[in-house]
Amino acid sequence: MYIETKELSKQFGGLRAVNNVDFSIDKGKINAIIGPNGAGKTTFFNLISGVYKPTSGQVMFKGKDISTLPANKIAELGVARTFQTTHLFEKSNVFENVVVGHSLRTQSNLWDAIFRTKRLKQEQERSNQKALEVISFVGLSNVADVPVANLSQEEKKRVAFALALATDPEIIFLDEPTAGVNPDETEELSALIKKMAQQGITICLIEHKMKMIMELADKIMVLNYGEKIAEGTPNEINQNEEVIRAYLGGSASA
Amino acid sequence: MIKNNTQKYIVLGLLLVALLFPLFTQNNYYIHVMTLSFIWMIAVYGLNILAGYTGYLSLAHAGFFAIGAYALGLLTVKAEVGFWLALFLAPIITTIIGFGIGLIALRTKEHFFAIYTLCVGYVIYLLIDKWDSLTEGVRGLMGIPLPSDIGPISFESNIAQYYFILVVLLFSIFVIYRIVNSIVGRKLVAIRNSEQLALSLGISTKKNKLLAFVLSTFFAGLAGALYASFIRFLGPDIGSTNITFDLLMYLIVGGIGTLSGPIIGTLLVVWLSQNLQFLQDYRMLIFGPLLALLIIFSPRGIVGMFSSMKQNLQQKRTLRQKEQKKEA
Amino acid sequence: IDGSSTTNNNSTDSSTNAETKEKVVNIGYTGPLSGSAALYGENTLNGLEMAAEEINEEGFEVNGETYKLNIVSLDDKYLPNESASNAKRLVQENATPIIYAPHSGGIAALQVFNEQENFIIGAYSSEPAITEQGNELTVRIPPSYHGYVEPFTKYSMERFGEKLAAIPPVTQYGQDWADELLPYWEEQGGEVVHDSSVDFAKETDFYTLLTNALESDPDVIFLGGPSEPTANVVNQARQLGFEGGFIIMDQAKLDEMKRITETYEVLEGAIGTMPLVEADYPGVPAFVEKYTEEHGIEPGSEAGFHYVSLYIFVEAMKAAGNVEDATVIREHIQAGLDTLPEDKQVYVIPSIDENGGFEILTRVSAVEDGEIIGIPID
Amino acid sequence: MEILIQQLFNGLTIGSVYSLVALGLTLVYGILHVPNFAHGAIYMIGGYVTLTMMVYAGLSYWLAMIISVLVVGTLALLMERLIFHPLRNSISINSMIAAIGMLLFLEAFAQLFWGPDYREMPTPYNEVVNVFGLTFTVQRILIVVAAIVVMILLYVFLKKTFIGRTIIALSQNREGAFLVGINANKVAMLTFFIAGALAAIAASLTSPINLVFPGMGHLVILKAFVIIIIGGMGSIPGAIVGGYILGFSESIGATYISSDYKDIIAFVLLIIILSIKPNGIFAKGEH
Amino acid sequence: MLKLNKVTVKYGNYAAVNNINIQVKQGEIVVLLGANGAGKSTVFHSISGLKKTASGEIEFEGVALKGKSPDKIVQAGIVQCAEDRKLFPRMTVYDNLIMGAYIHRKTKSRIKQTIKEVYELFPILYEKRHDMAGSLSGGQQQMVAIGRALMAKPKLMLLDEPSIGLAPLIVEQMFDSIQQINQEGTTILLAEQNANAALNIADKGYVFENGGVVVEGSKEELLSNEEVRKAYIGA
Ligand SMILES: Nc1ncnc2c1ncn2[C@@H]1O[C@H](COP(=O)(O)OP(=O)(O)OP(=O)(O)O)[C@@H](O)[C@H]1O
Ligand SMILES: Nc1ncnc2c1ncn2[C@@H]1O[C@H](COP(=O)(O)OP(=O)(O)OP(=O)(O)O)[C@@H](O)[C@H]1O
Ligand SMILES: CC(C)C[C@H](N)C(=O)O
Ligand SMILES: [Mg+2]
Numbered sequence A: 001m002y003i004e005t006k007e008l009s010k011q012f013g014g015l016r017a018v019n020n021v022d023f024s025i026d027k028g029k030i031n032a033i034i035g036p037n038g039a040g041k042t043t044f045f046n047l048i049s050g051v052y053k054p055t056s057g058q059v060m061f062k063g064k065d066i067s068t069l070p071a072n073k074i075a076e077l078g079v080a081r082t083f084q085t086t087h088l089f090e091k092s093n094v095f096e097n098v099v100v101g102h103s104l105r106t107q108s109n110l111w112d113a114i115f116r117t118k119r120l121k122q123e124q125e126r127s128n129q130k131a132l133e134v135i136s137f138v139g140l141s142n143v144a145d146v147p148v149a150n151l152s153q154e155e156k157k158r159v160a161f162a163l164a165l166a167t168d169p170e171i172i173f174l175d176e177p178t179a180g181v182n183p184d185e186t187e188e189l190s191a192l193i194k195k196m197a198q199q200g201i202t203i204c205l206i207e208h209k210m211k212m213i214m215e216l217a218d219k220i221m222v223l224n225y226g227e228k229i230a231e232g233t234p235n236e237i238n239q240n241e242e243v244i245r246a247y248l249g250g251s252a253s254a
Numbered sequence B: 001m002i003k004n005n006t007q008k009y010i011v012l013g014l015l016l017v018a019l020l021f022p023l024f025t026q027n028n029y030y031i032h033v034m035t036l037s038f039i040w041m042i043a044v045y046g047l048n049i050l051a052g053y054t055g056y057l058s059l060a061h062a063g064f065f066a067i068g069a070y071a072l073g074l075l076t077v078k079a080e081v082g083f084w085l086a087l088f089l090a091p092i093i094t095t096i097i098g099f100g101i102g103l104i105a106l107r108t109k110e111h112f113f114a115i116y117t118l119c120v121g122y123v124i125y126l127l128i129d130k131w132d133s134l135t136e137g138v139r140g141l142m143g144i145p146l147p148s149d150i151g152p153i154s155f156e157s158n159i160a161q162y163y164f165i166l167v168v169l170l171f172s173i174f175v176i177y178r179i180v181n182s183i184v185g186r187k188l189v190a191i192r193n194s195e196q197l198a199l200s201l202g203i204s205t206k207k208n209k210l211l212a213f214v215l216s217t218f219f220a221g222l223a224g225a226l227y228a229s230f231i232r233f234l235g236p237d238i239g240s241t242n243i244t245f246d247l248l249m250y251l252i253v254g255g256i257g258t259l260s261g262p263i264i265g266t267l268l269v270v271w272l273s274q275n276l277q278f279l280q281d282y283r284m285l286i287f288g289p290l291l292a293l294l295i296i297f298s299p300r301g302i303v304g305m306f307s308s309m310k311q312n313l314q315q316k317r318t319l320r321q322k323e324q325k326k327e328a
Numbered sequence C: 001i002d003g004s005s006t007t008n009n010n011s012t013d014s015s016t017n018a019e020t021k022e023k024v025v026n027i028g029y030t031g032p033l034s035g036s037a038a039l040y041g042e043n044t045l046n047g048l049e050m051a052a053e054e055i056n057e058e059g060f061e062v063n064g065e066t067y068k069l070n071i072v073s074l075d076d077k078y079l080p081n082e083s084a085s086n087a088k089r090l091v092q093e094n095a096t097p098i099i100y101a102p103h104s105g106g107i108a109a110l111q112v113f114n115e116q117e118n119f120i121i122g123a124y125s126s127e128p129a130i131t132e133q134g135n136e137l138t139v140r141i142p143p144s145y146h147g148y149v150e151p152f153t154k155y156s157m158e159r160f161g162e163k164l165a166a167i168p169p170v171t172q173y174g175q176d177w178a179d180e181l182l183p184y185w186e187e188q189g190g191e192v193v194h195d196s197s198v199d200f201a202k203e204t205d206f207y208t209l210l211t212n213a214l215e216s217d218p219d220v221i222f223l224g225g226p227s228e229p230t231a232n233v234v235n236q237a238r239q240l241g242f243e244g245g246f247i248i249m250d251q252a253k254l255d256e257m258k259r260i261t262e263t264y265e266v267l268e269g270a271i272g273t274m275p276l277v278e279a280d281y282p283g284v285p286a287f288v289e290k291y292t293e294e295h296g297i298e299p300g301s302e303a304g305f306h307y308v309s310l311y312i313f314v315e316a317m318k319a320a321g322n323v324e325d326a327t328v329i330r331e332h333i334q335a336g337l338d339t340l341p342e343d344k345q346v347y348v349i350p351s352i353d354e355n356g357g358f359e360i361l362t363r364v365s366a367v368e369d370g371e372i373i374g375i376p377i378d
Numbered sequence D: 001m002e003i004l005i006q007q008l009f010n011g012l013t014i015g016s017v018y019s020l021v022a023l024g025l026t027l028v029y030g031i032l033h034v035p036n037f038a039h040g041a042i043y044m045i046g047g048y049v050t051l052t053m054m055v056y057a058g059l060s061y062w063l064a065m066i067i068s069v070l071v072v073g074t075l076a077l078l079m080e081r082l083i084f085h086p087l088r089n090s091i092s093i094n095s096m097i098a099a100i101g102m103l104l105f106l107e108a109f110a111q112l113f114w115g116p117d118y119r120e121m122p123t124p125y126n127e128v129v130n131v132f133g134l135t136f137t138v139q140r141i142l143i144v145v146a147a148i149v150v151m152i153l154l155y156v157f158l159k160k161t162f163i164g165r166t167i168i169a170l171s172q173n174r175e176g177a178f179l180v181g182i183n184a185n186k187v188a189m190l191t192f193f194i195a196g197a198l199a200a201i202a203a204s205l206t207s208p209i210n211l212v213f214p215g216m217g218h219l220v221i222l223k224a225f226v227i228i229i230i231g232g233m234g235s236i237p238g239a240i241v242g243g244y245i246l247g248f249s250e251s252i253g254a255t256y257i258s259s260d261y262k263d264i265i266a267f268v269l270l271i272i273i274l275s276i277k278p279n280g281i282f283a284k285g286e287h
Numbered sequence E: 001m002l003k004l005n006k007v008t009v010k011y012g013n014y015a016a017v018n019n020i021n022i023q024v025k026q027g028e029i030v031v032l033l034g035a036n037g038a039g040k041s042t043v044f045h046s047i048s049g050l051k052k053t054a055s056g057e058i059e060f061e062g063v064a065l066k067g068k069s070p071d072k073i074v075q076a077g078i079v080q081c082a083e084d085r086k087l088f089p090r091m092t093v094y095d096n097l098i099m100g101a102y103i104h105r106k107t108k109s110r111i112k113q114t115i116k117e118v119y120e121l122f123p124i125l126y127e128k129r130h131d132m133a134g135s136l137s138g139g140q141q142q143m144v145a146i147g148r149a150l151m152a153k154p155k156l157m158l159l160d161e162p163s164i165g166l167a168p169l170i171v172e173q174m175f176d177s178i179q180q181i182n183q184e185g186t187t188i189l190l191a192e193q194n195a196n197a198a199l200n201i202a203d204k205g206y207v208f209e210n211g212g213v214v215v216e217g218s219k220e221e222l223l224s225n226e227e228v229r230k231a232y233i234g235a
């Protein structure tokens, strides 16, 4: 098992936002999580990426319990994520944003900084290379020095991908990566996600765009009121009565 | 990337002027005020690392300044440690105390952090004030020695002190310049921009915030120690919140989070307030509104004013690029 | 750079007043003119300015030349580093041979360089360390408080009893006073039943403090600080039912306190320094009248001391035949004290001690039956 | 026992004043997002205006207080318009520096206009009352009662009226407030007016047992900061509860711990609270 | 009812909206389509007064909106549900909704009725009415934003991508209720990426590109336009 949650739960006051969820993510695949609004999808991501500590249950990564690790340590292990509301360093430009993404793979400390050691220079060079590389990977080379605040929604989504990629992740969690993006560009972003998967990066994403999920996902989990109500291939999910009732409604195939 | 170069030239230009300044004036008073300004600048740079680059506003800065000052004062006066050793130890002592405080203080965020440190600063001030068996309390600590001679170099004269402190300032700016323009500096800025995002990118916000905090206390302590050796008398007031506000004012007026802001802001405000002395009772009546106006009309500080001109240019480029993209 | 040579160079330019061909001696002042100590600062400066005005009516003659005084005052917000900057400026730009500084921090900061730059510090502070440093050019103006402890103790103990509650202000002055008074009180067979302090810069209400102090049922309360809040404490003590006496540290003045308490009845049994207005020094009546006319309020000792000290410095300049060289002026202070006209003696100061402190005859007074009466000192 | 009751009453008196000042501060905090350091100076001006109205215009205590409320409220409102409004889009530390500028200005103004000396404010309620071994003046009862009445009125206003809620809404999202049809600018001015009025009331109530002088604002303002943090920034009940917590802990602390370190209590209390609960005791979750 | 005449809006020097004309008639549903960054939100902001126009006129019911502050525009009957929601995070869901009815604060009974309608549309909001808006999930917050705009009972409602982050089932319901609100007399200007659903309920549409209108026409015209189908409907 690559990433696995065991009876994972999170309580907010009187509300069980995530309730006893067992789920496993397959390496190298595209996994998806769907479910009604407030089902607990984002909370589930937050538990895995270390933003929240579980109330009970565990998160295992490659057989190791990471439930209590802080977010930055989890990122260091190779687990990257994006946020539901696009979250970037608004005042910096694209390059400056992305170059920070690689800093977790650097060792330079204060000493290196003050004395401009060889290590620092090398690492800085490497970070810059990495940044340029992922910027070109997500297709933003031509706006590399534009402040993020001036970008469109879709470009910002791409920056968010680039930021996550710059951390050299093994797995990326994407929270509604195409929300507010038009169909045309949604397809381009889907292609980008596929491209990431082809590079060997495991993907786990939340989306409400069923058409895209059906095309992309190898495996889908459905949450409702914090509980897992279904799990399976797109086809299985598409036909699941409970899922249709709780989530998809009549437009399931749209 | 390009931005830093202009900043660098501003800094270098100003420092050149500072280097030559004594050659053009024999006025002891000018030299004195300039020397004192240099000391404030060092402290302001410390504040800038934390408030400007990391986004945490510490209102205990004068407290750490005072710790550095009293460390030097007490070491030389009461423990009779040699000046240079004391000057070396004072910032280190400040840093150690800063580390301890930072460890707890940094659990809080934003305004909570500001007020938390306000209280810490106040407690430091009260401790200096009340612990008179150690600090001499309100009576003040007298008889702090000048820097002792190094070989043929003596620090008796104003000019010698001026250059001595200028050199320390140069050293501080150099160190800060290097830190800010390195991976470490980038991490700090990332924390300022969004702590949550920084964390999700694997940046240990805890560690880096603490680093920034400790660095800021180091420079506060260093400045404090220099202050002690320059004024050679210490009273508890040096740790009061008013001093923190002064330092903050220098920083904001100059331009927070910029490399040349601390120099420009300090010079401007210090000389402004000196030159308003002739107004006597009306001084603060004028100075207060002037300060407010300065902030209103130049909300990003003097340095910010210049860089917004440049941003206009940048924006034009963005426009061009967008058009190019659409054509492609 | 040699500090004194600069001073001399400049003094020739700035001390000549081109229009009237009169010469001007600048007297420096650095003190708190804004912020929380502004009242104190203004009082001290008022005394100086009044003396200067009077002196300037005629001018004064040194070596056959007539001089006038010009007070150059700068605000230091009570901060030593500002005092130092101000003093540098005063010496540099105004060539002041004397700089007044009314707080120990500022004085200490000036002592770092006053000998080198050759100016006298007109030190208004009761802090003994100021004169113990061996600074040659420091003149301490106010008296030491040693003289009060004995008569205050004797009077209060005899009239009210042996239980003392001490609530001096947290200032150094207050603490020094307490350090002197409390052991003496106990030596005389008294008992200190409560010992704490009050911080006028931070306290919002004194009920809490007084409730605790009165819990131990004292006969006498020792307190002090600026007159008005001190009076407020007295008021509240009476409200809470205290009927004993008060020992009032010399910083507060009974007459000023009466402005707050409205009657002397509330202050019954209070012993303190003789209010300047009530004192029988020869210069007092004229000074009080004139000051009251100008400022609409009776003068306190700060104004009085500054007033008289400026006259003394002028006398010293005359005796020295020099208005520039601080060292020479300092050497002639005793001569100045000796020639000070009687009608200017707002305080009688016979001598200056070897450390540079004025030696003053202290006067004590108490409130009895709603009136101020002088208490003789043995 | 008796002393405990007396001290509780003393704590209640001080706590009432703290709460009133902290309330104004916490309201304005919502708009500036930094503590308004000029609030202490506004409080001080409140004291002076009441005093001037009584002593020079010969008005009665209550009439003087009403005028003070209007004058100081307007002063605060003007400050919003002229200083803080132009700064609403820049970083919040700027407002803090501007506030410090205003503080310097107002103190210098008071010193120049009214002189640096301590003034006494007469009160018609000076009788001393003794009940159940408790001693106080009528003025002190007045402080407590008036403070509580004002606080209840304010609470009802903020929570139960639309205008009141707009103040809260504005503090959380200025553009959002515009989008539901609130004139954010007017509400900001109103908020400053109320804050100024509260400060004027607090100053007018306490001055008779204290004194009026240019630095009087310092006494309460730092503690008011502590209170709004303890009570949760921008929280109305928090400011009230915090004010009383501090009032009581000071009077009780002075009695049973040490009166010399009484001023430190507030600060140490806060340091302890924040060390344990970094977001204040009244912190609420949100993302 | 609403007329935009040669409107240009700039961020600094960059014209995000350039010289556009739009007309919305009483009772219509009008859709704005366009790629990301085409300028739709900018148009909304300029109508609701949050962003000043650089040139051109905006007219509502024959009155020019120029220089009016956003609150005046709301009082005139235009309410915007913004893309980034602009909720009051530390107020409860209930209070957020109530604030939406700020301009009707004098008629308490009507407010009660409207809030009931909102709860019917989004039952989850009723469950969450005592929770802080900031603690809700992304989709739930979107519901509060729509609900808050509904509370104002506007003459003209500006909906900026209301379906963002909503589950498919809810999206369906939401479009139904937009239609229903429209039938009750509210004119609607809607920006959507979900072009198919949006056009289905619309009378008319405008397609934006690079800050300008490139295609405009009735629902039928747009649905049959090859380019539009390809780019926005993805069929
Ligand atoms: N910090 C919090 N405090 C209290 N309740 C919370 C908090 N975070 C989330 N919740 C609640 O937990 C539930 C799950 O929220 P979550 O954000 O995980 O939903 P989601 O599945 O991502 O929904 P959406 O599709 O709308 O984004 C919601 O009912 C929400 O109100
Ligand atoms: N605050 C801003 N400062 C500078 N440029 C901005 C700002 N807001 C938007 N822009 C730019 O203006 C253009 C139009 O943006 P707008 O948000 O109106 O587009 P949109 O059509 O609503 O896109 P989306 O579908 O992504 O919401 C974009 O290029 C964007 O980058
Ligand atoms: C009473 C005064 C002589 C004391 C003076 N305030 C000082 O600073 O010491
Ligand atoms: Mg979510």
Ligand SMILES: [Mg+2]
Pocket: E040, E041, E042, E083, E160
């Ligand atoms: Mg948009």
